[in-house]
Amino acid sequence: MVDQIGIALPEMLRTTTEAGPAQVAYEQAVEAFFGSGRAFAFWKGRIALYAILKSLGIGPGDEVVIPGYTCVMVPGPVIYTGARPVYADIEPDGYGVRPDEVARKITPRTRAILVQHTYGLPGAVKEIRQIADQRGIALIEDCCHTFGGRLDGQLLGTFGNAAFFSSQWNKPFSTGLGGLALVHDQELARRMKAEQARCPAPSHKAAFLLAVQLRLHQAVVYPSTSAAVTRLFRWMTKKGLVIGSSNQSEFGVLLPRYYALGPAPLQCRVGRRQVARIQANIANRLRITAQYFGELPKFGYAVPKRSADAEVPILRFPLRVANKDEALARAPRYGVEIGSWFECPLHPAETNHAAFGYQDGDCPEAEKAAREVINLPTHQRVSERDVRRTLAFIRVVCRPAH
Numbered sequence: 313m314v315d316q317i318g319i320a321l322p323e324m325l326r327t328t329t330e331a332g333p334a335q336v337a338y339e340q341a342v343e344a345f346f347g348s349g350r351a352f353a354f355w356k357g358r359i360a361l362y363a364i365l366k367s368l369g370i371g372p373g374d375e376v377v378i379p380g381y382t383c384v385m386v387p388g389p390v391i392y393t394g395a396r397p398v399y400a401d402i403e404p405d406g407y408g409v410r411p412d413e414v415a416r417k418i419t420p421r422t423r424a425i426l427v428q429h430t431y432g433l434p435g436a437v438k439e440i441r442q443i444a445d446q447r448g449i450a451l452i453e454d455c456c457h458t459f460g461g462r463l464d465g466q467l468l469g470t471f472g473n474a475a476f477f478s479s480q481w482n483k484p485f486s487t488g489l490g491g492l493a494l495v496h497d498q499e500l501a502r503r504m505k506a507e508q509a510r511c512p513a514p515s516h517k518a519a520f521l522l523a524v525q526l527r528l529h530q531a532v533v534y535p536s537t538s539a540a541v542t543r544l545f546r547w548m549t550k551k552g553l554v555i556g557s558s559n560q561s562e563f564g565v566l567l568p569r570y571y572a573l574g575p576a577p578l579q580c581r582v583g584r585r586q587v588a589r590i591q592a593n594i595a596n597r598l599r600i601t602a603q604y605f606g607e608l609p610k611f612g613y614a615v616p617k618r619s620a621d622a623e624v625p626i627l628r629f630p631l632r633v634a635n636k637d638e639a640l641a642r643a644p645r646y647g648v649e650i651g652s653w654f655e656c657p658l659h660p661a662e663t664n665h666a667a668f669g670y671q672d673g674d675c676p677e678a679e680k681a682a683r684e685v686i687n688l689p690t691h692q693r694v695s696e697r698d699v700r701r702t703l704a705f706i707r708v709v710c711r712p713a714h
């Protein structure tokens with residue numbers, strides 16, 4: 313039986329869970345980059361989070377405080393362990409969880425707090441670390457939007473007990489799909505190793521499709537084509553012709569079959585190359601980000617709050633507009649790449665929020681941000697001309713939200 317993405321046939325799951333040389337080299341490169349902690353590669357970022365939660369011993373009866381402004385692939389793993397996600401609201405100008413909100417949501421059942429560095433803007437990890445330490449609760453950093461960003465000189469991903477990263481298409485660097493965990497204590501690392509060893513590698517078919525898609529992506533995806541390619545890609549995913557970032561079962565609250573998979577060697581090889589080149593990637597994002605920070609206030613836009621001592625390579629530059637739907641609808645015709653993270657507290661819009669324990673009104677700032685925020689690209693395919701076009705589009709089509 314083939315599920316809708318055409319992978320995960322039991323007979324096609326490779327049974328070896330020995331880390332191959334590509335995986336070992338990738339994990340070592342990540343450890344060397346961070347200078348501390350043990351790294352573990354997975355098929356996707358969400359699986360890294362799932363393995364962290366399992367390794368922390370989180371399960372039925374436990375609670376995990378997470379931001380109410382995230383993608384549904386974050387509460388998913390919490391629920392798959394049997395624990396309950398509890399949603400904390402965000403700071404309106406930094407898009408991370410508010411420490412006082414986190415403190416308010418803690419109960420005797422709370423086992424972990426998840427801080428997300430949304431858009432690459434550092435979350436309040438220092439304050440929340442104190443809250444977690446006082447109560448003996450684990451701190452997990454969601455670094456899916458940052459790789460190499462710093463707060464007070466310290467790398468994001470090194471503030472908590474564990475961090476997880478994504479290298480899906482739209483993340484700081486891409487291996488098509490992919491994820492990493494970085495853990496900072498020995499006992500946790502030992503358990504992670506065991507969790508990872510339980511994760512079979514993806515099927516040869518899945519790895520092959522991913523390889524083809526990586527090539528195609530490199531060939532055709534530019535800011536001016538991204539909307540069309542994304543539409544085509546979603547359609548092909550529905551038809552089972554390509555591997556989407558998520559299959560249908562991952563939008564549900566039951567642990568999908570064949571969820572916890574290890575990395576394909578290809579992901580590890582590409583990932584290692586990307587880590588070796590990360591400084592150029594970061595420099596590019598800082599350069600484009602500086603232009604947005606410099607130009608957008610001239611058209612009356614508020615820009616995100618950032619502390620002077622934070623080095624912030626922004627993944628997608630968030631901007632609050634009064635006419636988000638119009639901006640998203642008109643951008644493709646102007647050849648401008650405008651994104652929408654997050655469309656609702658638990659992105660995407662189709663998510664059944666109540667099933668994931670989110671009630672309307674739980675996080676008003678997150679709901680407001682979801683209505684107002686569009687995001688602008690900073691990746692290496694963005695040319696100077698793209699930046700000028702994007703800024704011109706914003707001046708002509710968008711209106712600041714106030």
Ligand SMILES: *Cc1c(COP(=O)(O)O)cnc(C)c1O
Pocket residue numbers: 356357358359382383385386428454456457477478479480489490491557
């Ligand atoms: C993309 C993303 C994830 C999940 O990463 P995958 O590799 O797609 O599983 C988790 N958290 C945030 C904030 C993300 O943007």
